Amino acid sequence: MMDYRAEAQALRERLVAWRRDFHRHPEVGYEVHRTAGIIADVLRGLGLEVQTGVGQTGVVGILEGAADGDTVLWRSDMDALPIQEENDTDYVSSYAGKMHACGHDGHMAIALGAATLLSQQREHIKGRVKFVFQPAEEMGAGGALAMIRDGVLDDPEPDVSFGLHLWNTLPLGQVGISSGAIMAGSSFFNLRVRGLAGHAAMPHTTIDPVACAGQLISALHTIVGRKMDAMAGAVVLSVTSVETSSHAYNAIPAYVTIGGTFRSFNAYTSEMLEQHIRSVAVSVCESVGCEVDIHIRHPNIPVVNDAGVVRRLRRAFAQIVGADHIVDERTMASEDIAYILEDVPGAYFFLGTANPAKGLTYAHHHPRYDFDEDALATGVALACRAIGDYVFD
Numbered sequence: 438m439m440d441y442r443a444e445a446q447a448l449r450e451r452l453v454a455w456r457r458d459f460h461r462h463p464e465v466g467y468e469v470h471r472t473a474g475i476i477a478d479v480l481r482g483l484g485l486e487v488q489t490g491v492g493q494t495g496v497v498g499i500l501e502g503a504a505d506g507d508t509v510l511w512r513s514d515m516d517a518l519p520i521q522e523e524n525d526t527d528y529v530s531s532y533a534g535k536m537h538a539c540g541h542d543g544h545m546a547i548a549l550g551a552a553t554l555l556s557q558q559r560e561h562i563k564g565r566v567k568f569v570f571q572p573a574e575e576m577g578a579g580g581a582l583a584m585i586r587d588g589v590l591d592d593p594e595p596d597v598s599f600g601l602h603l604w605n606t607l608p609l610g611q612v613g614i615s616s617g618a619i620m621a622g623s624s625f626f627n628l629r630v631r632g633l634a635g636h637a638a639m640p641h642t643t644i645d646p647v648a649c650a651g652q653l654i655s656a657l658h659t660i661v662g663r664k665m666d667a668m669a670g671a672v673v674l675s676v677t678s679v680e681t682s683s684h685a686y687n688a689i690p691a692y693v694t695i696g697g698t699f700r701s702f703n704a705y706t707s708e709m710l711e712q713h714i715r716s717v718a719v720s721v722c723e724s725v726g727c728e729v730d731i732h733i734r735h736p737n738i739p740v741v742n743d744a745g746v747v748r749r750l751r752r753a754f755a756q757i758v759g760a761d762h763i764v765d766e767r768t769m770a771s772e773d774i775a776y777i778l779e780d781v782p783g784a785y786f787f788l789g790t791a792n793p794a795k796g797l798t799y800a801h802h803h804p805r806y807d808f809d810e811d812a813l814a815t816g817v818a819l820a821c822r823a824i825g826d827y828v829f830d
């Protein structure tokens with residue numbers, strides 16, 4: 438068996454160079470053309486069979502082993518966020534208003550590092566490894582589903598799927614892995630409260646959607662605490678935007694739009710939340726004579742890890758980071774790898790990257806987010822160890 442830690446450590450300089458290049462050139466959503474081009478070139482250089490344009494701009498590299506065996510899928514995302522970076526490192530984003538603020542630049546470096554090391558072991562591989570680089574993970578943009586529609590889970594069909602997220606709520610070097618639902622399904626709601634516009638000095642001649650929206654926001658915030666079974670698992674509802682149709686101080690607007698999100702770990706709870714939001718919106722609005730248009734969509738289902746795979750990975754990872762560095766981790770954040778894991782059993786896990794001594798503690802999606810690059814080599818070792826558990830004897 439290869440010494441994954443030492444081999445990954447020897448790659449450190451290349452990992453950092455890849456990560457910083459991606460960080461300087463962040464691309465958002467499906468517009469990851471430069472990023473995908475570099476990834477395809479590296480994978481071809483390693484001798485992998487490369488498909489591009491999968492799910493618009495996704496890239497797949499297949500590392501074919503010397504004998505038959507399992508097909509293992511490793512997924513990395515590629516997209517950045519529409520955020521203006523506020524760091525002043527020498528690898529700061531060179532594109533205005535765009536930033537790798539979630540660590541996906543690191544995910545790509547790790548996947549390329551694992552492809553590099555495993556391609557050197559090709560003659561010992563039984564089966565094959567499918568390295569999947571996905572666009573449009575952020576903001577419910579549907580990149581995983583786009584790649585699935587384009588056949589990323591067919592021909593060859595994976596037997597097991599993996600991925601990791603660098604995680605700034607865990608200290609550097611810790612691995613967070615749990616079985617069952619580990620990341621929430623997320624839904625977005627948009628409620629347009631329609632009244633009757635008019636002069637603010639004569640509110641009795643209007644139907645005021647602002648007053649109604651105020652009541653509705655309060656009522657929405659009581660759903661989780663008063664309507665949901667406390668034993669039904671973690672659930673959250675947040676109102677995140679309120680907008681009136683006019684902005685004059687002396688006019689009652691025609692309508693107010695309320696936006697927000699709700700998240701839970703199972704489809705039944707999500708269904709219950711949706712029903713409560715609909716009935717609360719209709720009854721509050723009706724009580725004051727307003728009407729309401731309700732739009733709810735469900736961009737992400739929960740990420741569910743396979744218990745058997747997690748047991749196997751916990752044992753394998755203990756050899757890389759030590760059993761005392763492996764913790765349980767679940768989050769109300771969402772990830773569309775959920776759709777891959779819905780079809781192919783596997784595991785998604787978190788690798789700690791926070792380092793307070795270097796000031797690297799900002800949350801994901803913060804304009805000053807950054808992570809400790811010492812995590813990159815550990816990520817490569819973990820990826821190779823996870824994949825190796827299925828393709829090496």
Ligand SMILES: [Zn+2]
Nearest residue numbers: 539575801802
């Ligand atoms: Zn993110």
Ligand SMILES: [Zn+2]
Nearest residue numbers: 539540541602
């Ligand atoms: Zn992310």
